[in-house]
Amino acid sequence: MAERKAGITVALDGTGGDTDRLGGIVRAAEFALTLYPAMRLIVFGSRELERSLKKARTGSRCQFRLAPECIPQDEAPLKVLEGYRDSAMRKAVEAVRDGEAQAVISAGGTGPLVALSRHILGTLGRMRPALCARIPAGEGRFSLMLDLGANARSSAADLLSFAKLGTAAARVMLKNAAPAVSVLNLGSELCKGNRTVLEARDLIASCRGLHCGGFVEANQLFTGDTDIIVTDGFTGNVALKAAEGVARIIAHGPGMKRFFARLAFPQWLAPWQYNGSLLLGVKGTVVKSHASARQEALAVAIVEAARAVEAGLTEKMAADPLLLQPSQA
Amino acid sequence: MAERKAGITVALDGTGGDTDRLGGIVRAAEFALTLYPAMRLIVFGSRELERSLKKARTGSRCQFRLAPECIPQDEAPLKVLEGYRDSAMRKAVEAVRDGEAQAVISAGGTGPLVALSRHILGTLGRMRPALCARIPAGEGRFSLMLDLGANARSSAADLLSFAKLGTAAARVMLKNAAPAVSVLNLGSELCKGNRTVLEARDLIASCRGLHCGGFVEANQLFTGDTDIIVTDGFTGNVALKAAEGVARIIAHGPGMKRFFARLAFPQWLAPWQYNGSLLLGVKGTVVKSHASARQEALAVAIVEAARAVEAGLTEKMAADPLLLQPSQA
Numbered sequence: 001m002a003e004r005k006a007g008i009t010v011a012l013d014g015t016g017g018d019t020d021r022l023g024g025i026v027r028a029a030e031f032a033l034t035l036y037p038a039m040r041l042i043v044f045g046s047r048e049l050e051r052s053l054k055k056a057r058t059g060s061r062c063q064f065r066l067a068p069e070c071i072p073q074d075e076a077p078l079k080v081l082e083g084y085r086d087s088a089m090r091k092a093v094e095a096v097r098d099g100e101a102q103a104v105i106s107a108g109g110t111g112p113l114v115a116l117s118r119h120i121l122g123t124l125g126r127m128r129p130a131l132c133a134r135i136p137a138g139e140g141r142f143s144l145m146l147d148l149g150a151n152a153r154s155s156a157a158d159l160l161s162f163a164k165l166g167t168a169a170a171r172v173m174l175k176n177a178a179p180a181v182s183v184l185n186l187g188s189e190l191c192k193g194n195r196t197v198l199e200a201r202d203l204i205a206s207c208r209g210l211h212c213g214g215f216v217e218a219n220q221l222f223t224g225d226t227d228i229i230v231t232d233g234f235t236g237n238v239a240l241k242a243a244e245g246v247a248r249i250i251a252h253g254p255g256m257k258r259f260f261a262r263l264a265f266p267q268w269l270a271p272w273q274y275n276g277s278l279l280l281g282v283k284g285t286v287v288k289s290h291a292s293a294r295q296e297a298l299a300v301a302i303v304e305a306a307r308a309v310e311a312g313l314t315e316k317m318a319a320d321p322l323l324l325q326p327s328q329a
Numbered sequence: 330m331a332e333r334k335a336g337i338t339v340a341l342d343g344t345g346g347d348t349d350r351l352g353g354i355v356r357a358a359e360f361a362l363t364l365y366p367a368m369r370l371i372v373f374g375s376r377e378l379e380r381s382l383k384k385a386r387t388g389s390r391c392q393f394r395l396a397p398e399c400i401p402q403d404e405a406p407l408k409v410l411e412g413y414r415d416s417a418m419r420k421a422v423e424a425v426r427d428g429e430a431q432a433v434i435s436a437g438g439t440g441p442l443v444a445l446s447r448h449i450l451g452t453l454g455r456m457r458p459a460l461c462a463r464i465p466a467g468e469g470r471f472s473l474m475l476d477l478g479a480n481a482r483s484s485a486a487d488l489l490s491f492a493k494l495g496t497a498a499a500r501v502m503l504k505n506a507a508p509a510v511s512v513l514n515l516g517s518e519l520c521k522g523n524r525t526v527l528e529a530r531d532l533i534a535s536c537r538g539l540h541c542g543g544f545v546e547a548n549q550l551f552t553g554d555t556d557i558i559v560t561d562g563f564t565g566n567v568a569l570k571a572a573e574g575v576a577r578i579i580a581h582g583p584g585m586k587r588f589f590a591r592l593a594f595p596q597w598l599a600p601w602q603y604n605g606s607l608l609l610g611v612k613g614t615v616v617k618s619h620a621s622a623r624q625e626a627l628a629v630a631i632v633e634a635a636r637a638v639e640a641g642l643t644e645k646m647a648a649d650p651l652l653l654q655p656s657q658a
Contacts (some may be wrong), residue, residue, distance in 0.1 A: 073516075073518065074518050074521055149515055152522060152524075153523045153524075184567060186478055186481075186567070187402075189402065189403045192403055192440075193481060193563070194481040194482045194563055195481075195482070217570055217574075218566075218567040218568070218569075218574060219570040219571065219573050219574030220574065221571055222574060222575060222578055223574070223578070231567075234515065234522070234523055234564065235563065235564050235567050237515050237547075238513060238515070238547040238560075238564050238567065238568050238571075239547070239567050239568060239571040240547075240571070241546055241548040242548065242550055242567075242568040242569070242571040242572045243571045243574065243575040244548050245546075245547060245548030245550055245552070246550075246551060246576050248548065249551055249552070249595065250576070250579055250593060250594060250595065253593060253595050256592070257592070257593050257595065258593075260589045260590075260592035261593035263585070263586070263589035263593075264579060264586050264589035264590035264592075264593045265579060265586075266578065266579065266582050266586065
């Protein structure tokens, strides 16, 4: 577990995310360094960010690198790959490739981050990378859910790929050697849903090394009924955002309601616990933080990235027989 | 508004929904008749249901018809259409076709209900029917959201169709002559998302008589940022269930948390308010209730069905120029 604890370095893209967040990034860095004393940070960003960092007490464990370019959230992949040589996101990913850092974290656009990570770090086997969140599933319990938006459209074969990535990741992240993989669907009955999910379930059920948990419905996402939830990136993204939206409405009621909500909310469901999605399937630890994440959530995501490195996630996944299989079944 | 208040009859499928619910159906019927004194009910079901109804105080406004067959939730459409002649669901839909009732409500399978309704009642124009919920969007405000699962897969043209159905329905149900229609997507930026939603947005923006509200994210479902949310049936179903799942977890915490949750919950977000989805696009008022709806929620859905009839929903939609347009743009 502690292979690298002595020298974990995380590369932080200091340009992404919602505007006017320099202060937020600096405080997240401070907070993360406090939470995880064995970690170092390399922060990539503008001169302005550099000045803010200098004023803060981040100390010698936080290094700054000038990379002033910011990739727009929705820049086309081809333009991202061909341009933006001085962007913080690209430099941060390159730091992982060059071994200066073991993980990269960005709150920038999902599309650019996925494109750069695939291109610069390469993919594991013939896997289709997917964004995977550790979502709360009861007191002290978690499930993994993927894809959350790395792919805009997914085939049944892609969902099988996600099932393998999720299983390999769960062995490391959840310490569960034989996690159950379920497909998100309209109902738990075997004949409901569209062709993609029906076919995906069959592929998963007949794949050696995977444990098929059948279907789960979206109201079971946080109930711990399964270990891994696979879904296409569009649906996964929508499902988590719908859940967050409702939780936020309840948490931010008017007057006394807000006070009671604070007392009512289960601690384990707190939304910052599932900020930070891992991009599984690339050769390196890549974490995408919510663009709108607050500083605490960003700090937690930075620490999660360091923990994934500490646990040897990328190396163990690369060595997992499930991801070495040449054929699909 | 009160065209039919004097003589509204609702046909209730007394077999669908979760098992062991006879008592629930009877109490829902009683409750709905109390809430809506101008309504009559025809309940279709088994001898056992008949005995339960006789014991209850539903009185002369509640008629029973024997239709003991129950269509399994996931029966194949072809089998539904060719068989189940004595099923409560079929008889209830036929009651609308024959003018004995003006609306039908069922907690049975979505697939069978959609198939029977399309076949027996016919569709409006060349519309693809869709399940539409009135979802809470703040204190005393509602949005319409469709499709919620009548179709397992939808094209951009289908989403345009849903936009038209939703707009025509909003004119009657929300009394909003020019409602904004938005497409559910991963982000509000114009270039995010898969091809279907990008194309659907363009179709809606260029369709005369529709007011395009762009994209909405799933965390904006209950915020009232738009009047109508269109999405494919798979995603819509997942989004609402994810929201319900989280709301339920918060509402059912352990010990005192449950008590505080009751105080914290905004009244307008109470889940029974969006039980009962209208199947828009068929020639008749068809309401699908959640299979797991409790008796209060089923009663509210029955009353919603009667209100839709009272408002002249089907007739006004059939006469809406938007649904009479022969071409798509």
